[in-house]
Amino acid sequence: MNNQSSSLLVKDIGEQGLLQILQRFCPAEIIGDDAAVLTTEPKQSVIVTTDVLVDKIHFSEITTSPEDVGWRAAAANLSDLAAMGASTLGITVGLGLPGDVAVSWVEQMYAGMTQCLQQYNTPIVGGDVVRSPVITVAITAFGQAYPQRIIRRNQAQIGDAIVVTGVHGASQAGLELLLHPEKVKNLTQEETKALIGAHQRPKPRLDVLPILGQIFDSSYTPISHFPVSGMDSSDGLADAVVQICRASKVGAVVERTQIPIPQAFDHWLTKEQALQYSLYGGEDFELVLCLPKQPADKLVQMLGQGAAVIGEITDTSIVILQDQNAEIPDQVLTLSQGFQHFGQL
Amino acid sequence: MNNQSSSLLVKDIGEQGLLQILQRFCPAEIIGDDAAVLTTEPKQSVIVTTDVLVDKIHFSEITTSPEDVGWRAAAANLSDLAAMGASTLGITVGLGLPGDVAVSWVEQMYAGMTQCLQQYNTPIVGGDVVRSPVITVAITAFGQAYPQRIIRRNQAQIGDAIVVTGVHGASQAGLELLLHPEKVKNLTQEETKALIGAHQRPKPRLDVLPILGQIFDSSYTPISHFPVSGMDSSDGLADAVVQICRASKVGAVVERTQIPIPQAFDHWLTKEQALQYSLYGGEDFELVLCLPKQPADKLVQMLGQGAAVIGEITDTSIVILQDQNAEIPDQVLTLSQGFQHFGQL
Numbered sequence: 001m002n003n004q005s006s007s008l009l010v011k012d013i014g015e016q017g018l019l020q021i022l023q024r025f026c027p028a029e030i031i032g033d034d035a036a037v038l039t040t041e042p043k044q045s046v047i048v049t050t051d052v053l054v055d056k057i058h059f060s061e062i063t064t065s066p067e068d069v070g071w072r073a074a075a076a077n078l079s080d081l082a083a084m085g086a087s088t089l090g091i092t093v094g095l096g097l098p099g100d101v102a103v104s105w106v107e108q109m110y111a112g113m114t115q116c117l118q119q120y121n122t123p124i125v126g127g128d129v130v131r132s133p134v135i136t137v138a139i140t141a142f143g144q145a146y147p148q149r150i151i152r153r154n155q156a157q158i159g160d161a162i163v164v165t166g167v168h169g170a171s172q173a174g175l176e177l178l179l180h181p182e183k184v185k186n187l188t189q190e191e192t193k194a195l196i197g198a199h200q201r202p203k204p205r206l207d208v209l210p211i212l213g214q215i216f217d218s219s220y221t222p223i224s225h226f227p228v229s230g231m232d233s234s235d236g237l238a239d240a241v242v243q244i245c246r247a248s249k250v251g252a253v254v255e256r257t258q259i260p261i262p263q264a265f266d267h268w269l270t271k272e273q274a275l276q277y278s279l280y281g282g283e284d285f286e287l288v289l290c291l292p293k294q295p296a297d298k299l300v301q302m303l304g305q306g307a308a309v310i311g312e313i314t315d316t317s318i319v320i321l322q323d324q325n326a327e328i329p330d331q332v333l334t335l336s337q338g339f340q341h342f343g344q345l
Numbered sequence: 346m347n348n349q350s351s352s353l354l355v356k357d358i359g360e361q362g363l364l365q366i367l368q369r370f371c372p373a374e375i376i377g378d379d380a381a382v383l384t385t386e387p388k389q390s391v392i393v394t395t396d397v398l399v400d401k402i403h404f405s406e407i408t409t410s411p412e413d414v415g416w417r418a419a420a421a422n423l424s425d426l427a428a429m430g431a432s433t434l435g436i437t438v439g440l441g442l443p444g445d446v447a448v449s450w451v452e453q454m455y456a457g458m459t460q461c462l463q464q465y466n467t468p469i470v471g472g473d474v475v476r477s478p479v480i481t482v483a484i485t486a487f488g489q490a491y492p493q494r495i496i497r498r499n500q501a502q503i504g505d506a507i508v509v510t511g512v513h514g515a516s517q518a519g520l521e522l523l524l525h526p527e528k529v530k531n532l533t534q535e536e537t538k539a540l541i542g543a544h545q546r547p548k549p550r551l552d553v554l555p556i557l558g559q560i561f562d563s564s565y566t567p568i569s570h571f572p573v574s575g576m577d578s579s580d581g582l583a584d585a586v587v588q589i590c591r592a593s594k595v596g597a598v599v600e601r602t603q604i605p606i607p608q609a610f611d612h613w614l615t616k617e618q619a620l621q622y623s624l625y626g627g628e629d630f631e632l633v634l635c636l637p638k639q640p641a642d643k644l645v646q647m648l649g650q651g652a653a654v655i656g657e658i659t660d661t662s663i664v665i666l667q668d669q670n671a672e673i674p675d676q677v678l679t680l681s682q683g684f685q686h687f688g689q690l
Binding site for chain 2: 033034035036037038039040042045046047048049050051052053054057058080081083084086089090092093094095096125126127128130131132133134136138140141142143147150152153154231232
């Protein structure tokens with residue numbers, strides 16, 4: 001943090017002053033034109049995704065520092081690129097700010113954003129800063145992928161294994177701990193830190209893509225089609241499986257005992273609570289991938305801890321959650337949860 | 346307008362209901378994945394620009410219908426692409442909406458946006474819809490251009506002619522007429538309509554790019570470098586000339602009597618007012634281009650009405666406004682106007 005600017009407000013320095021500060025976070029060569037220039041690899045398509053985050057709706061001072069707001073905004077967009085099988089090219093940031101926001105808040109938010117972006121060699125290539133009555137962060141992220149290796153939702157095949165790249169429920173648990181610190185009892189310091197970290201600093205799973213490359217390039221010709229479909233679990237694991245099945249016109253069986261959850265859940269939550277968090281918590285930003293069984297097992301083995309085959313694509317039209325231990329009754333998973341944002345007003 | 350939905354509010358139909366309506370404005374093949382796929386021509390770079398518009402700051406119910414909000418938002422972004430010398434690939438739309446916005450408002454805004462986009466064969470390729478206390482429209486536009494034909498601000502050469510592609514001040518005049526309808530006296534119906542139209546439905550000058558191609562491809566080998574620099578005049582003509590000069594480390598002389606203004610200004614405004622509108626009004630979305638004199642004259646001739654050479658790039662470090670009729674005293678143009686958005690709070 002820059003001490004000199006810590007007491008300054010956005011309205012004190014104006015658009016030009018703010019732009020000068022924010023340009024420090026961008027590569028020098030891209031500054032100063034009406035638009036940014038991106039150079040893509042030959043024969044790769046450009047992949048584009050966009051997200052809007054609004055203060056007090058998508059983040060809150062109670063649970064999210066300005067650095068975390070920036071990190072999470074960047075991570076959510078990079079996760080969408082990973083979910084499409086795309087490597088990253090850059091992001092643009094559209095910022096709406098009230099005049100009475102501290103300049104240091106904006107600097108810290110950008111610092112968090114670039115901390116995340118730097119881990120994936122991704123520059124901020126452009127943006128816009130405007131006055132707004134509410135802090136708004138609109139990010140558009142660009143990536144590239146060979147067209148035949150783009151991961152879509154609608155290509156899941158009957159018999160495919162369903163792989164998750166990591167544990168689910170951790171982000172929701174971390175949020176609960178931030179909102180209700182008294183719930184920390186029965187958790188070790190390390191467990192608490194890990195769950196809160198999962199909420200504040202989620203990691204987009206761009207690391208999965210070169211591993212998929214390794215698995216398929218031994219048996220497929222280079223730049224051939226990948227038999228992989230999927231999406232990320234930003235809106236929850238249940239949502240991801242149901243969305244993939246709906247788009248692919250197939251069904252699925254998911255085995256409850258195979259869903260990887262944080263170890264802490266075993267002694268901290270009931271089985272029902274743990275299932276609720278892992279299916280509907282959301283924002284774990286893992287990938288949910290459908291692919292033939294053999295490469296699926298290889299993928300889980302190469303990804304290591306947290307990755308698992310959780311079920312199989314079936315020729316039905318429903319997603320059934322089973323429990324081989326019969327501790328939870330079988331149920332049909334639907335999209336009914338979530339998506340009520342506007343109704344809440 | 347869809348009568349069935351005219352009384353519905355956004356909160357009545359929720360995110361999923363709204364997305365279903367908005368998807369009607371997008372090509373079917375791009376819907377339903379985490380991100381959109383754009384295919385570029387070989388050897389062209391991708392050009393990216395982003396803008397955020399906020400209700401009551403960038404548009405107002407008094408002067409701007411929902412259709413006009415959509416048109417203007419699309420036009421501003423396409424203008425940035427034109428200013429870079431790029432043809433259009435698509436846009437993404439990030440939308441923040443209060444729950445009590447009428448669904449018909451959103452539909453009409455999208456209708457206006459697609460009306461503009463369709464004139465330039467540009468699809469909406471993706472987006473995001475979220476709850477927000479204030480209507481926010483964040484657009485990111487993508488285009489493509491051969492790297493050697495990208496128009497930058499920092500390449501103006503001493504001796505270049507400065508060309509504007511059309512009249513300046515019309516948009517500001519149109520806004521004045523909408524805010525103060527009593528000012529319509531002394532204007533014909535046709536003049537009033539033209540000025541208001543310039544404000545509500547500005548046209549991005551993408552049509553200038555193939556003309557530049559025609560001019561240079563006769564004397565240059567195809568896909569060679571264009572000796573053209575410039576930007577658009579969205580923040581005003583004075584701002585554009587000063588920005589180009591600052592980025593190119595040159596100066597300029599602008600001749601007041603050569604600045605094309607709407608004919609109505611002659612009998613409606615004083616010379617000082619007309620100059621103020623044309624230099625600082627902004628949002629005319631014309632291009633301000635610097636290029637050698639011969640192709641500059643050709644460009645003006647081919648563009649026809651409204652286009653003009655307004656001055657010349659000089660080896661000084663200032664931009665001087667001269668008046669060959671000596672009706673207005675010479676002055677140095679600066680960036681001092683505008684850019685006070687945050688201070689106004």
